[in-house]
Amino acid sequence: MDINMKVNHLPALTYRFLKSNDSEIEIKDIKIKDTFSPEMQNGQDGVSVNKEASEEDVRKLFDAVNAKAESKKTDVPGPNGDTAPLNDAQSVRTGMGAQIDNLMQEMKVPVTVITADEGCKVSEPVMIRFDLKDGDCVLGNQVIHAKKDSEITVIMEYDSEPETNGFLGIQTRLLAEEGAKINLIKVQMLGEKIAHFDDIGGVCDDKADIETINMQLGAGNTWGGCRVALLGDKSVFNNHTGYLCRHKQSYDMNYVADQMGKKTESNMVFRGVLLDEAVKTFRGTLDFKPGSAGSVGDEQEDTLLLSSDAVNRTIPVILCGEEDVDGRHGASIGQLGDDTLFYMESRGIDEEAAKKLMIRARMESIARMIPDEAIIIRIQQFIRTIL
């Protein structure tokens, strides 16, 4: 089959010449031969797993929060060029959008639902590791459901040998009920001949919290999306993304925080490095919906450009239909500062070594947040190898 679909729609369209309103996944003659059904490496008390859920089951799971979202709609118009209607059919809005749902359903990918029982604080991270073998073209679909006042950490790690060919597409949807917390950590260290997408969508009810850490270090072409609806009052979304793109790698991402409840908080940090002929497109949106009074949101992007052939596209968006909010975004894009280089060189570190040091420092500042020392070491090794 051929995959040809538009994903990562910017929530509000802008000039066409920026070529950032969406992204196209075009892969010809792909043979999806398997679906990714995760083997959990450490079973936990208070965690149950259903590997054969249907999309209908997922829709039912999210029925209550979707009804609550519907009840919050107002007459305040959406932004100019609003793309929300494109994804209205989704059970849960995700960063990459409805086309990923359609692909999963067309390929009949079963959904694995991982549930943390009510009130259960799962002490150890649930580890899901996947090694892609040469020629594998697989899709995976999970839902992580944290019931009321529970807490769960899920670490998903994607690996392959450097020369492996293949395709890996993952969709992960998150439901954090009242007072619950989901920590989702994704570490991608695939070979450069692999095309990869990773689509995340989540909903937080009252006082719930979703925290994501995303390390994108490998693959050839990568599409990533993450959209979290802060539906409940005092709900929180924190994201930390680190990426390293080199050679002809491309990374196209779309992050959205839909702030719908009162006194919600979102904080998104993106830190990356572009080398060689790498291309990165970043879309980050804080969307303060009418009724989100008292909410705050912040997104910060910091990109280190280490090649005159790299391309960096950035669109940090704030949409606002509520008076009583505080939203801000900042972006800093450029090369290593002369002061930094001078400092390094005065301590005997030449320019090349200084650049490598700064790359590692940037990546490790995100990696260090992962609560698993073994993975941190693997990330360090991976970066050392590719540099």
Add this chain to the structure above:
Amino acid sequence: MADNNKAVVDIDRSVYDIKDVENEQDFYRMEDGFTEDIVRKISEEKHDPEWMREFRLKSLELYNKLEMPDWGPDTDDLDMNLISSYVRSKSDMKGKWEDVPEDIKNTFERLGIPEAERESLAGVGAQYDSELVYHNVKDEVAEQGVVYTDMESALTGEYADMVHEYFMKLVPPTDHKYAALHGAVWSGGSFVYVPKGVKVDIPLQSYFRLNAAGAGQFEHTLIIVDEGADLHFIEGCSAPKYNVANLHAGCVELFVKKNARLRYSTIENWSKNMYNLNTKRALVEEGARMEWVSGSFGSHTSYLYPMTILKGDHSTMEYTGITFAGKGQNLDTGAKVVHQGKYTSSLISTKSISKSGGIGTYRSSVIINKEAKHAKTSVSCDSLMLDSISRADTIPGMDIRTDDADVGHEAKIGRISDEAVFYLMSRGLSETDARAMIVSGFANPVSKELPLEYAVEMNNLIKLEMSGG
């Protein structure tokens, strides 16, 4: 609660809303719509040279082919079949105010244009509907070799070759649908040429008044500031409010030559039935500087993003803008810059205020090309929401293609803080005055860039908007 946003002010909006009756005896009005016949008639009316007639017809073809963008405000209520492309007084353009027809002169006098000319301007152009009715430049400025004339005279007179060389080269009709429409039916506007090394100490101003209901205004402004020269050009616009849509699709092309400087200031106060689909662009050569100061207060719908191309090494631009979107308005404004030369720098600073259901969108693009080594750009956009029935959106885009660039961007969105209102009230201000003062302070970075009398007008407009006028 609604009264919290109101200030007690003594502003009289009626000065902008005066409607002059245009009868058939004194005014010529083209039939509504945009057809080849109409374009040929306009060309004939204006005694266009052959190349311009062809240019208009090709532009019309493009207009019919191009689509409206899908990213901006809705323009479905703008029925192009109900817009007249050309309305003019049957009186010719005058070089003295006293020769301008009485009713038109009265309108400009109420807007304070002749007084401003006497007191603080080097020259004035006044356009009423589709044609200039008055154009004059002070003798001492003309003696420096500064050319300030209407586009029609420039097109066929001494500067015909220069107009042919530059006209719609920077904003080609292929640019977008309304640039194509402009190419087809443009009329009026100003041509300015400032010779090498000439510094014009006081500003030139063009004022555009669209009086006719259901009409379009398509003026073309072409300014060439030659090497080492310096100019401040001010553009003002207003119209009375009608219950039918009016259209403004002007075009501004600015050529800033080596080591020259051009400041282009606009206070836009179109009526709130106006669709303002305007295009402005500057080409900046080596060591030159382009400065934009822009205040957008009027219009029902706006698409307005002045663009600067920093072509020459060491060229710079600064854009300072404010947009106030009130009831019924959808103002989509911002700036665009392309860095081509080395050591170029750009600074974009905008303020946006949304109130009473208004939609304010800041939209921008910063492109740094591969050749633009050592480029620097800084973008800062602040939005202020005055209630929860309005919208304030910020959609900036950046495309960076060299590692040797320094890019900074920040944006903030928020409300008037209760603490600030409380502080001012504790000093004796009413809540309404306190809020108006805070909004004026928010706009201060823009007003301080304007000549005093225009800053006063801008602050008056802010007060007017705050009062719900």
